[in-house]
Amino acid sequence: MQLPPKVTTRAFERLAEIGAADQGQALRVAVEGGGCSGFQYEIALDGPKDDDLILEGSGQKVVVDSISLPFLSNAVIDFSEELIGARFVIENPNATSACGCGTSFSM
16 A cells, blocks of 8 residues: 655755745655666655645645655655755665665665
8 A cells, every 4th residue: 555755844844944835836756767776866846736746744845746656655755964964865665775875776
C-alpha cells in the first residue's frame, strides 16, 4: 500500500523562513531518471499544479507530482543544517542504495 510522504515540522519552518508561501510557491519534490544511481531528486520552489499531491503545514506547502509519488511512498522530507551546509533532505525507505551526495538513489 502506498503511503504519502511525510514532511517534518523543521522542513515547513524553513519554508516559512524563506517566505515560500508569501511568494505563492511551494517546495516541489520530484524524482527523475538520472544521477549516478539511476534516479535523482529534484527539489525546487514552484507553484502547485492541478495533479500534485499537496502536503501542508505551518501555512506552507510541499508538492509532489503524480509520477514521482510512487517513488516517494512513505518517505520523509526534512531540512538539515550541517557544517557542510543546509539543505532539504529525503529519507526514502524505498531506496535500496544511494550515492554519497544524497541526491541520487536506486530502487
